[in-house]
Amino acid sequence: MAQQILMKLSNGGCSSCDPPPAPGFSIGGSVGRGGRNLPEDVRTIQSALNGVCPADGGPILKLDVDGIVGPITIAAIEKYQKRQLGWSDGRVDPDGPTIHALSGQGGGQAAPAKAGPKAPPPKATAQQNAQFVERIGSLLPRARHWISMAQLNIDMASEYLRRSPAGRNDPLPSLHDIGRGQLALFDKYFHTHKEPTTTKLAQLQRAKRLYDSMTTVITHSLLQAPMFGWGVGYFQPDPADGTLAALDYVAYTFYGGWQARRPDGRPRLSGDDNYKGAKNLREDTIFFPVGQLLTKTDNFMLETIIHELAHFVGPGVRSPDRIGDHTYDTKANFLTVNNWTALHTAECYGYFAAESALRNAITIPIH
Ligand SMILES: [Zn+2]
Structure with a gap:
C-alpha cells in the first residue's frame, strides 16, 4: 500500500500527498511552456507534481496524469518553481534545476540536456550531497x-x-x-x-x-x-x-x-x-x-x-x-x-x- 504523508497547511487544513516518485527519475525532453512535451515525459512530471504537498509547491487539486500539457499543468510547474526555486518559467528541462528539485536529493540519473538548462544542475552524487x-x-x-x-x-x-x-x-x-x-x-x-x-x-x-x-x-x-x-x-x-x-x-x-x-x-x-x-x-x-x-x-x-x-x-x-x-x-x-x-x-x-x-x-x- 502506498505510503501517505500528512501535511499541515499554513491555512490550518490538512492535506494528504501521494508518495513522492522514486528519486532519480528522468525525462527525455523538456516539459511545459515551449517544451517538447513527449506524452511519457509529461506524465512523469504530472505524477511527480502530484506527489508534492501543496505547502511545498504541489498542486492543490491533483493534476490529471494524461500526458497533455495545458494551462493547468504549466501553472502547476510555475507554482512549484516559485516555491522551490524562487523563480518560474513554466518549463521542466532534463537535467535542469526543477527536475533535480522534483526528483529529490541530487544524484538523479537525469538524461543529458537537449537544450541548455536554466541554472546549474547538481552534479554531486547523493552521498557527496x-x-x-x-x-x-x-x-x-x-x-x-x-x-x-x-x-x-x-x-x-x-x-x-x-x-x-x-x-x-x-x-x-x-x-x-x-x-x-x-x-x-x-x-x-x-x-x-x-x-x-x-x-x-x-x-x-x-x-x-x-x-x-x-x-x-x-x-x-x-x-x-x-x-x-x-x-x-x-x-x-x-x-x-x-x-x-x-x-x-x-x-x-x-x-x-x-x-x-x-x-x-x-x-x-x-x-x-x-x-x-x-x-x-x-x-x-x-x-x-x-x-x-x-x-x-x-x-x-x-x-x-x-x-x-x-x-x-x-x-x-x-x-x-x-x-x-x-x-x-x-x-x-x-x-x-x-x-x-x-x-x-x-x-x-x-x-x-x-x-x-x-x-x-x-x-x-x-x-
Ligand atoms: Zn577570493
Missing part, C-alpha cells in the same frame, strides 16, 4: 560566530576612537584603553593606522556592514535550507566538482552575487557576465567542490567561507568598490598592501574574523 550538507551545516554556525566576534571587535575599536583620553585625575585610566587592542587588530589586516580618526571610523563601519550582510546570508541559509533545492541555502556543491577540484579550487562565487538579479527578477547567471567557465551557474551562490571541502581543516574552511562571503555580499562586478583578490595569505605582501587594497581584499575580511575569534591561536596561512 549528504556529506556536503553535513559539513557546511556544521561550519556555518561557527562562521557566524567568527563574524560576530569581528563585529564586536569593530565596535570596541570604534568606541575606543570616540572616547576622550583619560584625564589626570581619572580613577580608572585603564578603562580608556578598552578597544585599543581591537583597533590594533583591525590595523593589522586593514592598515588604517596612518588615516585620520574620521576615516578610521568610516572604514570600521563599512567593514561592519559587510559583516552584517554575511550574517544575513548565513542565517537565511541555515533557516531556509535548501533554498535552491539541493545545498544549504546560498552554499552549494560545485556542479563541476571534478574539474575545479583538479584545479585546486576550494570555493568560488561572484562579485555581489547575493544581490545579482536580472530585470525580470531571476538570478543572474554566469553567462550574463562573460564568466570564462560554465555559462549556466547561478550567481547568487557560493560553490564548493565537495572533494576539497571534505579534506580541509575546520579553520581553513571557516576562513574560506568568510572570504567568499566578502566577494558575495560586496558590490557587483561593475563597481570599483567590489571586494577582490588583490592578495592572499600565501603571498609575501599579505600584511603590507596599502589601506585601500586591504579594504578591497576578501582575504583580509576572512583573517580579521579568524583572529577575532581565535585570538593568538591563529597562524598565517591558517590551517
Whole structure:
C-alpha cells in the first residue's frame, strides 16, 4: 500500500500527498511552456507534481496524469518553481534545476540536456550531497560566530576612537584603553593606522556592514535550507566538482552575487557576465567542490567561507568598490598592501574574523 504523508497547511487544513516518485527519475525532453512535451515525459512530471504537498509547491487539486500539457499543468510547474526555486518559467528541462528539485536529493540519473538548462544542475552524487550538507551545516554556525566576534571587535575599536583620553585625575585610566587592542587588530589586516580618526571610523563601519550582510546570508541559509533545492541555502556543491577540484579550487562565487538579479527578477547567471567557465551557474551562490571541502581543516574552511562571503555580499562586478583578490595569505605582501587594497581584499575580511575569534591561536596561512 502506498505510503501517505500528512501535511499541515499554513491555512490550518490538512492535506494528504501521494508518495513522492522514486528519486532519480528522468525525462527525455523538456516539459511545459515551449517544451517538447513527449506524452511519457509529461506524465512523469504530472505524477511527480502530484506527489508534492501543496505547502511545498504541489498542486492543490491533483493534476490529471494524461500526458497533455495545458494551462493547468504549466501553472502547476510555475507554482512549484516559485516555491522551490524562487523563480518560474513554466518549463521542466532534463537535467535542469526543477527536475533535480522534483526528483529529490541530487544524484538523479537525469538524461543529458537537449537544450541548455536554466541554472546549474547538481552534479554531486547523493552521498557527496549528504556529506556536503553535513559539513557546511556544521561550519556555518561557527562562521557566524567568527563574524560576530569581528563585529564586536569593530565596535570596541570604534568606541575606543570616540572616547576622550583619560584625564589626570581619572580613577580608572585603564578603562580608556578598552578597544585599543581591537583597533590594533583591525590595523593589522586593514592598515588604517596612518588615516585620520574620521576615516578610521568610516572604514570600521563599512567593514561592519559587510559583516552584517554575511550574517544575513548565513542565517537565511541555515533557516531556509535548501533554498535552491539541493545545498544549504546560498552554499552549494560545485556542479563541476571534478574539474575545479583538479584545479585546486576550494570555493568560488561572484562579485555581489547575493544581490545579482536580472530585470525580470531571476538570478543572474554566469553567462550574463562573460564568466570564462560554465555559462549556466547561478550567481547568487557560493560553490564548493565537495572533494576539497571534505579534506580541509575546520579553520581553513571557516576562513574560506568568510572570504567568499566578502566577494558575495560586496558590490557587483561593475563597481570599483567590489571586494577582490588583490592578495592572499600565501603571498609575501599579505600584511603590507596599502589601506585601500586591504579594504578591497576578501582575504583580509576572512583573517580579521579568524583572529577575532581565535585570538593568538591563529597562524598565517591558517590551517
Ligand atoms: Zn577570493
